Each structure stands twice: as C-alpha cells, then as structure tokens.
Amino acid sequence: MKEKEYILWINLLQTITVKNYYDLYDYFDNMESLYQCSEDQLSACPVLDDKNIEEIKSSKCNLLLEQHLDTLKNKNIEYITIQDEQYPPILKNIHLPPPIIYYRGKISNSIFDNCISIVGSRNASYYGLKSSEKIALDLASKNITIVSGLARGIDSMAHVGALKAKGKTIAILGNGIDIIYPKENKYLYKQITEIGLIMSEFPPGTKPINYNFPRRNRIVSGLSLGTVIIEAACKSGSLITAKYALEQGREVYALPGNVNNTNSKGTNLLIKEGAKIITSCNDILEDIFPMFSASDRKKEVTDLTNLTNEEIQILKLIKMGYWDSDKLHQKLNLPIKSINYLLTTLEIKNKIVIYKGNYFVK
Amino acid sequence: MLSNIYSCSINGIDGIIVEVEVDISSGLPTYALVGLPDTAIKESKERVFSAIKNNGFKYPMRKITINLAPANIKKEGAYYDLPIAIGILCASESLVPVLPIRDCVLIGELSLKGNIRPVKGILPMVLAARDNNFKTIIVPQENAMEASLVGGINVLPAKHIYQVIEYFAGKTDIDPYVTDIDDILSLVPEHSVDFNEVKGQESVKRAMEIAAVGYHNMIMVGPPGSGKTMLARRFATILPKLTPEESLEVTKIYSISGLLKGQPLVTERPFRSPHHTISTISLIGGGTFPKPGEVSLSHLGVLFLDEMPEFKKSALEVLRQPMEDNIVNISRVTASITYPASFLLISSMNPCPCGYYSDEDHNCQCTPRQIKNYLSKISGPLLDRIDIHIEVKQTKIDDLQNIEVCESSNDIRSRVNEARDIQLERYKNAGIYFNSQLSASQIKKYCHLGKSEESLMRNAFENMNLSARAYHRIIKLARTIADIETVEKINEVHIGEALQYRNLDRKYWEIY
Numbered sequence: 031m032k033e034k035e036y037i038l039w040i041n042l043l044q045t046i047t048v049k050n051y052y053d054l055y056d057y058f059d060n061m062e063s064l065y066q067c068s069e070d071q072l073s074a075c076p077v078l079d080d081k082n083i084e085e086i087k088s089s090k091c092n093l094l095l096e097q098h099l100d101t102l103k104n105k106n107i108e109y110i111t112i113q114d115e116q117y118p119p120i121l122k123n124i125h126l127p128p129p130i131i132y133y134r135g136k137i138s139n140s141i142f143d144n145c146i147s148i149v150g151s152r153n154a155s156y157y158g159l160k161s162s163e164k165i166a167l168d169l170a171s172k173n174i175t176i177v178s179g180l181a182r183g184i185d186s187m188a189h190v191g192a193l194k195a196k197g198k199t200i201a202i203l204g205n206g207i208d209i210i211y212p213k214e215n216k217y218l219y220k221q222i223t224e225i226g227l228i229m230s231e232f233p234p235g236t237k238p239i240n241y242n243f244p245r246r247n248r249i250v251s252g253l254s255l256g257t258v259i260i261e262a263a264c265k266s267g268s269l270i271t272a273k274y275a276l277e278q279g280r281e282v283y284a285l286p287g288n289v290n291n292t293n294s295k296g297t298n299l300l301i302k303e304g305a306k307i308i309t310s311c312n313d314i315l316e317d318i319f320p321m322f323s324a325s326d327r328k329k330e331v332t333d334l335t336n337l338t339n340e341e342i343q344i345l346k347l348i349k350m351g352y353w354d355s356d357k358l359h360q361k362l363n364l365p366i367k368s369i370n371y372l373l374t375t376l377e378i379k380n381k382i383v384i385y386k387g388n389y390f391v392k
Numbered sequence: 393m394l395s396n397i398y399s400c401s402i403n404g405i406d407g408i409i410v411e412v413e414v415d416i417s418s419g420l421p422t423y424a425l426v427g428l429p430d431t432a433i434k435e436s437k438e439r440v441f442s443a444i445k446n447n448g449f450k451y452p453m454r455k456i457t458i459n460l461a462p463a464n465i466k467k468e469g470a471y472y473d474l475p476i477a478i479g480i481l482c483a484s485e486s487l488v489p490v491l492p493i494r495d496c497v498l499i500g501e502l503s504l505k506g507n508i509r510p511v512k513g514i515l516p517m518v519l520a521a522r523d524n525n526f527k528t529i530i531v532p533q534e535n536a537m538e539a540s541l542v543g544g545i546n547v548l549p550a551k552h553i554y555q556v557i558e559y560f561a562g563k564t565d566i567d568p569y570v571t572d573i574d575d576i577l578s579l580v581p582e583h584s585v586d587f588n589e590v591k592g593q594e595s596v597k598r599a600m601e602i603a604a605v606g607y608h609n610m611i612m613v614g615p616p617g618s619g620k621t622m623l624a625r626r627f628a629t630i631l632p633k634l635t636p637e638e639s640l641e642v643t644k645i646y647s648i649s650g651l652l653k654g655q656p657l658v659t660e661r662p663f664r665s666p667h668h669t670i671s672t673i674s675l676i677g678g679g680t681f682p683k684p685g686e687v688s689l690s691h692l693g694v695l696f697l698d699e700m701p702e703f704k705k706s707a708l709e710v711l712r713q714p715m716e717d718n719i720v721n722i723s724r725v726t727a728s729i730t731y732p733a734s735f736l737l738i739s740s741m742n743p744c745p746c747g748y749y750s751d752e753d754h755n756c757q758c759t760p761r762q763i764k765n766y767l768s769k770i771s772g773p774l775l776d777r778i779d780i781h782i783e784v785k786q787t788k789i790d791d792l793q794n795i796e797v798c799e800s801s802n803d804i805r806s807r808v809n810e811a812r813d814i815q816l817e818r819y820k821n822a823g824i825y826f827n828s829q830l831s832a833s834q835i836k837k838y839c840h841l842g843k844s845e846e847s848l849m850r851n852a853f854e855n856m857n858l859s860a861r862a863y864h865r866i867i868k869l870a871r872t873i874a875d876i877e878t879v880e881k882i883n884e885v886h887i888g889e890a891l892q893y894r895n896l897d898r899k900y901w902e903i904y
Contacts, residue, residue, distance in 0.1 A: 153756065182760060212760070292755045354785055355595040355892070360794070366598040367873065371888030378851045386750040387613070387743070387783040387895065 031095075036061035037111040039095040041130045042233055043085050048126045053077040065090075098233070105208050107132050107234055118142035124252035124278045128231035132207045135227040140173075141198050146314060147177040147250045147275075149268045150184025150260035151293050156385040158184055158261035158293060161285055163191035165258060168311035170197025172322045177202065177253050179246065180219065180228070182212050184260045184268075189218055192226070199226040200253065204246035206236035247271040248278075255318050256281030258308055262296030269296050272305070281318065283308040336379065340364075344372050345381055345391060353388040395482035398497045398526065399475040400517035401460075401467045404729040405644050405684070407513070407520030409497070411461040412472060414479035419455035427460030430468040430681075439470075440477045442504035447554050452484040466727060468681055471511050474500035474530070477553055478560070490562035496528040497521040498556070499535075506553040510534035512650035515643050518542045530556060536569040537656040538647065541640065543573070573636050576657050583629045588800040592787040596623055599782040599893060601804055604630050605811040606827035606872030609715070609737040609777060611700070611770075611896065614784030615751040620740035623784070624696050627738055628663040629801035631694065632812040638692050641732065645684050645691055662693030668702040676710045677731050682722045687714045688731040700739040701769040708774055711737070715777045718829075737778065741770070751786065779828060779865045781896040811875040827872045835864055839871045839882055848884050852891050866890045 040046055040054065040061050054077050058064045064086075072083045089095070102109065109132045110116050116137050121127050148166055150158055166176045166188040176192035178185040180201040192199035201222050205211050207230040210219045222228055231249065232242060247270050251257045257275040259282065262268035272282050284305040287294025301307055308314060315322045334342055344358060352358050355369045362369070373389060376382045382389045397412045410427075423437050444451045458476060460467055475498040481487040499517060500508040514535040521529045522545040529547055531539045536549035548566040550556050558564040587597060596612065600623065603610045612620045634642065642658040652658070666675065666686045677685030686695060697703060714720045718734035744763040748754035758766075815826055822834060830838060841849070849866070852858060858866075867882075869890035874882045 354783070356592055356785060356787075359594050360592070366595050367885065367889045370595070370892040371885045374852065374856075374888035374891045378848070378855045380855060384895070387785070388750070388752070 033060055033062055034111050035095060036065050038109060038130055040064065042094060042098055043089060045081050045085050048129065050077060051129050101234060105234060107134060107207055109133065118253055121252050124248065128249060131229050131231055132234065133227055133229045134207055135223045137227060141175055141227060142253065144319065145175040145177045145254040147254035147257045148188035148260060149178055149250060149257065149271050151262055151266065151268065152181050152183040154183040154261050155291065155293055156390050159187045160390065162187040162260045165311050166191030167195045169314065170195035170199065172315065173197065175200060177250055179250055180215055186215055186218060189222060193221055201228045202246055202250050203228065203230040204243040205238035206230060206232050206234040208234040209238065211238040243267055244270045248274045251275035251280055252278055254280060256283055256314060258283045259297050259300060260285045261287060261293040263292050264295050264299065266296055272300055281306065283314060341372055341376055345376065348382060348389050349391050353390065393483045393485060395479045396494060397475040397479045399472050400497055400499055400520055401465065402513045402516060402648055403465060405516055405648055405731060407517035409520060409524050410467065412475040412479050413459040413461060414483045415457045416452050416483040417455050421453045423456045425458045427463040428466045429460060432470045433467060433472055436470065436473045436476055439473050439502045439504060440480065443477055443502040443506040443553055444480065446504065447506045449481060449486050452480065456480065469511060470501035471499045473502035474498045474508060474553065474556065477502060478556060481557065487557055487561060489560040491560050493560055495526060496530060497526050498530045500532045502553060508532045508550050508552060513648040514538050515541065515647040518545060521545060537571055538652065540569045540571045541573050541657055577636060577639060577659055579659065583801065585626050586629060586801045587626050587804060588798040590619065590623060590626065591792045591795045591798060593619060593623060596782055596784055599780050600627055601630065601808060602869065602872050603736065603780055604808045605876055606868065607736050608779035608828045608869065608872065610780040610782065611778045612740040612782050612784050613743050615786060616742060616747040618784045618786045620784050621698055624738050624740060626801065627694060628661060630804045630808055631661045632809050634659065634661055642692050645688055649684055649689065662690050663696065664690040665696040665698060668699055670707060672707045672710055675707050677720055678722050678724065680724065682724055682727060682729045684731045687720060687733040687735055690735040691732045692734060695735045695737050697739040700741045701766055705769055709771065712773055712777065775896060776861055779869055780893045782893060783895060807876060814875050814878065827868050830868055832864060835867055839867050841882060845882060845884055845887055848887055856891065858894060862894045866894065869893055
C-alpha cells in the first residue's frame, strides 16, 4: 500500500481530528509507520489516548481501509492528500488544511491558480441572486475560478454564472461528496462535475449536518485569493466564511445592499468594519488581478435594438423599481392590457425576467 | 271506494308526480300507508285525522289503505298531508268533487286545525306538474309566489283545508296567483359593495373582468392584507345578469335546500364562500338523504375558496370532477342523484405559510421545504383547471391617496354583459355558453390564430418557462380578451396579455 492510502486511513477514523493528524505526522513522520507499529509503540505516543488506540486496532481488524477504497472505486470518487502534487498550494497556507480531499471532476493544471469565492444567503433577493450570477459570470470569463458551496440561493447562482461563462468553478460540500444537497441542485452538480470540480473533506456518506458547514467554509475561503459576500444576515454562515478569510489573510469583498433588508445587514456590517465594497467584477480585477482589468472597462448597457419606444420606456421604469403591472399602470397611464402585452414581448425578447411576482431587467 | 289524487315529490333537483291512491273498505279500522314513505309521511296519519275531525267532517272508521305511486321511489317530507286528507274525504264520499280533481296537483302540510303550512322545494314540483300537463296546482299560501314563477299552470294558493274542500265542491272559487318573472328580474339588486371602493389593483380588476366574461376559474396569490378577499367579495357585482331560465334553475336548487328565505326567486348569481373547515360532503353534496353541496349552491354563480391551501386536500380534490363535467353525481343507498354544478371558482392563497414570500417589505421566514409542502396542497390537476393566475400586491398608502376615480362595478358589468352576449350568439349551436367551456376541437373552430400569433405563442413557450398544458388555457383567455374588445379575430396583443395570467405555471418559486 502507498503512503497516500495510509493517510486516507487515518483520516477515516472518527476519533482522530485534523489537529491530531498533524501531531501524529510530526511524531511518526509518515503514516505507514503508524499503521505498522505495535500496540506498545502506540501507547507510548503522547498524541493518542485509549480511545484512539482502540479505534486504530479495530479498524485494522475489520479492514476499514480496504472497504473504503472499494466504495471510492464503485462510486467513482477520487481523492488527493496534502502530500500530493495536485493539492492546491494556496490551501496549504491555512491553519489546519484538510489532509484529504475527495473530489469528482477533473483537476486541471490551472484550476486552483486564481480562485475567488462567492458566498451568501440561501434565502436571497433577486438583487442578490442576479449580482451573484453576474459577478461570477464576469470573473469566470476572465479565467478566474469561482469557488462556492453549492447551497441554495447565492451559492448556486455563483456556480450558474460561472457555468454560463463556460469558466471554471469549484463547489466545496459540507457533506459526503456522494450526497447531493440540496436535492434540487442535482443538475447543477452534474454540470459542475463535467466542467469543474466538486470537493469535500468529508468521507462519502457523511450526511449534511449543520455543524459541518462552518468547517467547510474555511476551505471555501482558503482556496481563494478573495471572498465575495453577496448577501448575508447578521448571524450567518457567510459571515463565518468572511471571518475565516480574514484569519487566512485573504481579501473580503462585500456587496452593499438596502439597509432595511435583513439579507444585506451582514454585508453592510462587513463594509462598516472595513471590507472592500464591490459593485462590479472590476473592483476585484483591479485589486487582485490588475493584468486582467486594464483592457475593457466599458459601461454596462442594455441592448435596446429591436425594441419599440414603449418597450424601452417600460424597461427604464422597471429598472427604476416600477416592477409590476400596477405600478407601471399608475406611472404610464396605459391600460393594463397594453402593459401586460408589452411585458410579454419584453420577456420573449429576453430583456426582463419575473421573480417572486416582480419583473426585473436581465 | 277508491280515490286518486295527484301530488309531487322531489328527486335530486327535479320534481316527480306522485299519485296518492286512497282505498276505504269495510273491515276493522286500520290505516296502512305504503310506497316507501319516510317518518314525516307516516306521521301524517295523526295530522290528517285531526284536521278532518276539526273541520266538521267524519273520519271514516274503516280500513284505510293509502299508496304513494310510483312505489319504488323513496319519499320524504310532509307534502302529502293535504292530498291524503282530500283523498280520504273523496273515498269516504264526504266530498263529492264537481271539478275535475285529476287535473290538479295538491301539495301541503296540515296543522291539526287544518291550516296549510308551507313546504320547501315548491318550484321544481310546480315545474314537474306543468311539464306533465296538469292544469292546476294547489299550493300553500306562503309558497304561492315562488310557485307562480312557473308560467303555464294555474297556481291556487290555499290557507286552509276547508278552502280546498269548498273549491272542489264547487262552492267557492280560489283566485289564481300571478306574478311576472320579468318584473322580479328587472329589479336590479343593490350591492352593498362596489369596485370603485378598491383603489389601485388595476391588474387584478382586469383579470376579474376577464374571469367574469369567459367564466374562467381564477386563483389569486398574494401576501396577507393585500386585498384578495376584498376583491373577491366585489366579484359578484360585475357578473352578467341571470337570464330567466338560469334564474329558475338556481331557484330550484335553493328551493329544495330551503334556502330561499322569503324571496320567491334567486335574481342574482349566487356567491358562496364556505369556510376552510368545510367537509368534503358539504362541499360536494350528499348525506343519507342527499342534499346539494356548496358546488351546487354556487351553480351559475361563484364559489370562493379563501385561503385555498387551508382546505382539506380531499375536499379540494373532489372539486375536480364537477369543474370538468359541471355536474355532481352522488350515489347513496337511498338514491343516486345528479345535481348541476357549473360554477366559477375564485380562490385565494398566500405564496408561502408566513405569507410574505413575494413581499418586498417583509422578510419571509419560511424554509424551502415549508413552502413546497404548502404549495403541494394544490395539486397539479386542480391547478390545471384554473385558467387565470394573478398576483395581488400590497397597495402602498401613497398610491391610495393618489388615485382619485376608480371604475364602478356597473361600468365593468355593462362591458361584461356585452361580451357575454357575443359568446351566447357565437355558441348558440355549440352547446356551451362560455369561452372557458371550449373543448380542444372547438378551440380550433372558434379561436383561429394567424401566422404571427402562432409564432408569438411558440416564442413565448420557448422563452417564458411555460408548461405545455397551459397552451389551450392561454388561447381561451385570449378569446375572452378579444370578446371584451368586441373583436372577432384574436391578435397578438390579446395573446400577449393572456400570457401574463399564467404565473403559477412558470416555476414561480424558482429562478434558474
């Protein structure tokens, strides 16, 4: 057996924490010697207590590692250890990096090079979702890898944005890699495995349990040069990610939002505490990747060709916040029937989208 | 001696003629009543005995046999007191009728003194009598007005059994009761509510107008306090007027349910809003002796289900069959009955359990799973039968103050009536009344789409996340919208507007 597999074995044990692993590594120098050593040698090790030794013994008896390797093979799951060349170098710099990472997809040469993570609330507003998608799309089209957590809301939209740009994206899961959570992201999961990477430090079969998610967040921020918080409530997982990013010495960006919206209270708080304000991907590009930003800084304009005057008028009003037919009716004094017709044509021309019963400019 | 008197019974919402045969023969005094009578009819013996005795006639102390034919139909109610009493008097020859008693139908409950008490379900019985070519019907005084709505038959109101006896003996006359149905119908009922009290909400008002014209079922989605119930209550004020035939049909149902409450005729389309704790049976109709449920009581009118997901799922699912067939079949041990149930369903719901999912000023506290469970109470097949889905938003206080004049219900109603006439004219040979009733083959015939309309539909289905089952619904809606504008050909604008009324088909709760 190879050293890689011994590392896999020791990390499978429930009673051995990541910290224990690094202590053991310092003590034994490699995991093979730990696997081979006698009971006396084990009890002599100051890192291990009785429970640890008990589990090590039993795992050898019931062929835990062999079974696990079989499972990985059957489920088509691969893994890298901290000693592998492929292991993302940037992740090694954080406190207690995961010794084992399970993954699906393909680790290409440059996927870990320029990573930016985008995280935020699961129950987001249209503003948040759209910003998430847009920033992810713009960054991904500059060949920057988008890292997120495949959760509902902002996270999913970040992946969607990266996929739309045909860019690279990495999803870090807080559960076993063979479990798709939330379920509705099944299709997204499949797409990411084809184009990017799904990673998890938890062994396959680990259920999504809430206390695992903050632990996952340290990898999200740890992989990235900077973390963008799109929308977050005051006490939320996204703020935990921001905290990790600061501890790891990475940049934290926050999208400013409506002060009355609970979803923006967390991000506004971050800004107050010194996070960088982000209003478009250019803020990140200028900050971290000056080589990308210099060229095109053209203003965002909605394409108005093929639109009638009335449609343009409605489009402008929707941008200003007149986002349902009643508001448009009051402003324009056009009958509802004409407004509904214009909304339909605008939708067909792919200029506006309906979300939670309101219209938004795409 | 044998005597034959005609009376009436109710089966479903229709009356059937019952022949009351009385035979008196010599033997020990007995009283046998046959022909599947219920308890109320069996007890008539005592009432009839006292009524005859207290009016100075002699009750025959012989063997009395009474048969209610046809004998295989269960009969209930106290309609037969009067015919039985008259039958006994004829059979015992205390009364020798000079008038042709076999051309006459008698209905009425007797008091011990001989007064005639009102009964329920008069209207369908009078209709049955007329259709069976009877010339005269004697009804309790209190029911006379309701009975007289049916033309073509002499309605004689009676207060006391003595009046009836005198009448058949040729001693006195009873004046027929006459009313003109058009007079009653022309009295436009005053509504206590009006659409001009609702400020803003123009898009919902428009949707309601479309619903009223084409009789399209409608669901309103919105946060609490946005005015869904307020709007629904005003919906009745813009419904097209009842035609005399429709009015009689509705009155029949209310008559057998005993819900007429003094008024002779239902002159307005019914508006029923049952509470969400309603049982399946009271919604659909039934019971040991079947009675019409809410779906039949809202026949030709509106059934309003407020907070639809709060209704029992089983109760909602039973709506599917009447919504499709416009009738309800109820089978019980005692009878198998068909009630009409052609109603317009208006329902309202919140977008999520807390109600604020789509509200910009509140934060929704619901988890995705809670929302999913809440919405799943309204099944796909049920949603399939609802043509109009409309979002109701909270109106801001500033908007309320800015709006000065709103259209009144009467203005909207006149447009509705006009568009309704177009449909009646178009479908006069098609066996339907409204656009919502169009079948797939009829859509081809009556809703022709040009090339540009076809391509608009195709583009819309590609770009707007619509499910295929919405296709026919949209065309029907577009047909109605064209009718409101009195245009025969459906154009792009009509379809464009109709497409905006299918929100729930469009994965409303998801973005990607």
